[in-house]
Amino acid sequence: MSRIGKLPIKVPSNIQVEVNQQIIQISGPHGKLFRKISDLIKVELDSNNNIYVKKNDNTRIANQLYGLTRTLINNMVIGVSKKFERKLQLQGVGYRAEVKDKDLILNLGYSHPVLIKIPTGINIIVEKNISIIITGFDKELVGQLAATIRNKRPPEPYKGKGILYKGEIIKRKVGKSGK
Incomplete structure (x- = not known):
């Protein structure tokens, strides 16, 4: 059992x-x-x-x-x-997010902005251009959208730049040692 x-x-x-x-x-x-x-x-x-x-x-x-x-x-x-909630944090110089109509627009250091369509039943709030709050009543849909957004620029281990879940700790690596 x-x-x-x-x-x-x-x-x-x-x-x-x-x-x-x-x-x-x-x-x-x-x-x-x-x-x-x-x-x-x-x-x-x-x-x-x-x-x-x-x-x-x-x-x-x-x-x-x-x-x-x-x-x-x-x-x-x-x-x-009650609704489910996932929080994402953008870390990096020039990384920004904004919501226009039913689209999330992310500037992640690429030569073009990244557009993500917001599914029905999901609400996205962007605070201070670097904090994304995803809320909705379907836990699978909220989690999948958060994972999709994070996958656009996963955090890298040297400088820690990228999209992180709120409270996530990235294990940092030491870069090259100069002589």
């Missing part, structure tokens, strides 16, 4: 949960999310507004999906009640 999978998911009173065969739909004040559940897993909703995840089989794949499914459903409940 998975220690994570057997825990019930407590659903707040302002969240609506619908389970139709293998599709779970969760809606709340910040949005609506749905997910298709594997046939090896069963999701039940009790009268006390708790969600229970159970295995249909006792196979290795069902054991792997058991805890994963519970965590994904829990993230959906948290996302529609």
